[in-house]
Amino acid sequence: xxxxxxxxxxxxxxxxxxxxxxxxxxxxxxxxxxxxxxxxxxxxxxxxxxxxxxxxxxxxxxxxxxxxxxxxxxxxxxxxxxxxxxxxxxxxxxxxxxxxxxxxxxxxxxxxxxxxxxxxxxxxxxxxxxxxxxxxxxxxxxx
Numbered sequence: 001x002x003x004x005x006x007x008x009x010x011x012x013x014x015x016x017x018x019x020x021x022x023x024x025x026x027x028x029x030x031x032x033x034x035x036x037x038x039x040x041x042x043x044x045x046x047x048x049x050x051x052x053x054x055x056x057x058x059x060x061x062x063x064x065x066x067x068x069x070x071x072x073x074x075x076x077x078x079x080x081x082x083x084x085x086x087x088x089x090x091x092x093x094x095x096x097x098x099x100x101x102x103x104x105x106x107x108x109x110x111x112x113x114x115x116x117x118x119x120x121x122x123x124x125x126x127x128x129x130x131x132x133x134x135x136x137x138x139x140x141x142x143x
Contacts, residue, residue, distance in 0.1 A: 042088075042106060043114070045104055046106050046110050046111070049088045050114050050115040050118060050119070051115075051118065052089045052090070052100075053066075053087070053088055053106070054086075054087050054100060055108075056084070062087065065124075070098070071092060071097075071100050072098065072099050073087070073099065073100055074093065074103075077100075082105075084105035086105065086106050086107065087103045087105055087106065088104055109124070
């Protein structure tokens with residue numbers, strides 16, 4: 001409730017600032033986020049927190065990409081039930097488990113674009129694709 005009130009207050013402040021500097025705005029359009037704009041905002045966060053990346057595992061938990069720590073989305077997060085495949089988080093909080101707070105969904109390809117010095121293609125390949133591309137050992141016939 002407190003976060004929603006704060007978001008409403010910020011929106012009202014932005015509307016007032018637009019009025020002051022005579023920028024046209026449509027109140028109903030302010031709440032509609034264009035996909036391209038939203039993507040650019042998420043990319044901006046990812047560029048600042050690219051080292052805080054986690055990927056969803058089959059068990060429903062997340063593994064941090066470089067250190068392979070098991071982490072979970074904090075229950076108070078709006079992303080808690082969504083379970084996106086790739087996320088960037090702001091901080092880790094340890095209570096009963098290690099929880100990510102300040103979580104947004106990202107596309108793994110952004111990591112190569114944003115931080116090619118830190119990530120390689122092999123870091124973002126899906127586990128399913130890794131298994132398909134793995135060399136299979138021939139099975140010896142039974143005697």
